[in-house]
Amino acid sequence: MTTSVQFRSVTKRFGSMEALSSLDLKVEPGEFVSLLGPSGSGKSTTLGLLAGLIEADEGEILIGDRIVNDIGPEDRDIAMVFQNYALYPHMTVFENLAFPLRARGRRRPEQEIENRISAVAHALGLPDLLHRYPRELSGGQQQRVALGRAMIREPKVFLLDEPLSNLDARLRIRMRHDIKALHAAIGSTIVYVTHDQAEALSMSSRIAVFDKGKLQQYAPPFEIYNRPANIFVANFVGERETLFLEGSIETSPAPHFLCRGEALPLGNGAADFSAVTGRPLKLGLRAEAVTLVSAEMPGAFPITVSQIELSGPD
Incomplete structure (x- = not known):
């Protein structure tokens, strides 16, 4: 079951610093929305407010039709995947996946737990790793277990806080494909925090670009890249500065x-x-x-090439 997420004029201050200013943002059911911006832009504050880890100073936060400002994290029906995976080192993969289903107030019959773990493990390519401990897994495998532990509760909303930042470049690209495929398969609402514009462009339904606590633009990736709302967005999104x-x-x-x-x-x-x-x-x-052409071409504009940079295919 998917649901929407909405911020209505939400403001958060830390002392005299306004970390988030009058945020209005709506995530539709089943959307994959990335919160993108540099350090200190307000994206992690937004995620913390949605998770219930931080209290808003002004405004309303809704999950579905329910205002959740005064509801604790455990009752918001969300699951969060952190940057450091937060796996229990003394538990096997099976036990890590089972933990949310065995927690107080959520305990399920053991057969149901085994069935749910089997389904999630196959979806994430983990069935051969269920009896290993986190220390015996690669970074990518640990990330899959962290995702599986969030999936197994079947929450209304997934919150992912820079989950790929600890992986090497090639594995990050692989995991981007896997997370996108997972979203297509389960159709859940996902709110994803990243400072990596390549991640946001490749995975998102829409991207919310933040800077200095303010939402700069909220649009699909194609529009963010080709029709930036201002100079900050134009410069921040793209492999090279505009x-x-x-x-x-x-x-x-x-x-x-x-x-x-x-x-x-x-x-x-x-x-x-x-x-x-x-x-x-x-x-x-x-x-x-920019395309290099001869000076005689109609519309040719004279430039001087000062530096050449190889980026792989270009």
């Missing part, structure tokens, strides 16, 4: 961006530039938007 050219838009004889005496054509689309014509503007260009 190049910004200062100039103005002129419409005669055809729409063009005038920069340092050079005219950069803006294409023959139907865009209406009348509201910004002649005003000082910044034009953002991503590296992949």
Whole structure:
């Protein structure tokens, strides 16, 4: 069973510092939403508020139709996966998975526990590891166990707090695929905190970009990347910083961006530039938007290549 999550004008202060400012955000049932931003941007505070680990100073937090501000973490029907996995070292994988089902007030019949563990273990590729201890597992295997322990309770909402940050680069990419496939299979509502924009772009239904305690943009990955709401989002999302050219838009004889005496054509689309014509503007260009052509090509714009960087395929 999936459910929605909603923040209504939620503010959180730590002393004189406002860690989160009037957050309005809604996650639809079954969505995979990433909270993305640099350290101190407010994303982890948002997750802590949703988990019930932090109390809001203002506003309302809803899980489904229920306001949960005054409800403890144990009664919010959520499951959280931490950065450090938080597995019990003295328990086998089977016992770690069984623990949430054997906890006080949640105890299930042993046969049901075994059936649930078997289903989760097969979904995550863990059936051959059930009798091992965490110290005998790789980082990726430990992460799967942590995910399994969250899954086994069948919560309404999964909260993942930078779960891949301790893994090496290749394993992070593999785990991104696995988590995305898992979401497609179980269809649960997932709120995922990360500072890695590649993770957010590759896995999310929508991305909430934070900076200095404020939500900067909330949109699908394609829109975040191609139509950033402001300069911060444009610079933060993408492998390389966006190049910004200062100039103005002129419409005669055809729409063009005038920069340092050079005219950069803006294409023959139907865009209406009348509201910004002649005003000082910044034009953002991503590296992949630039193509080297001969000087005779229509629309060619002179540049100087100052550095070349190999990034694999490019």
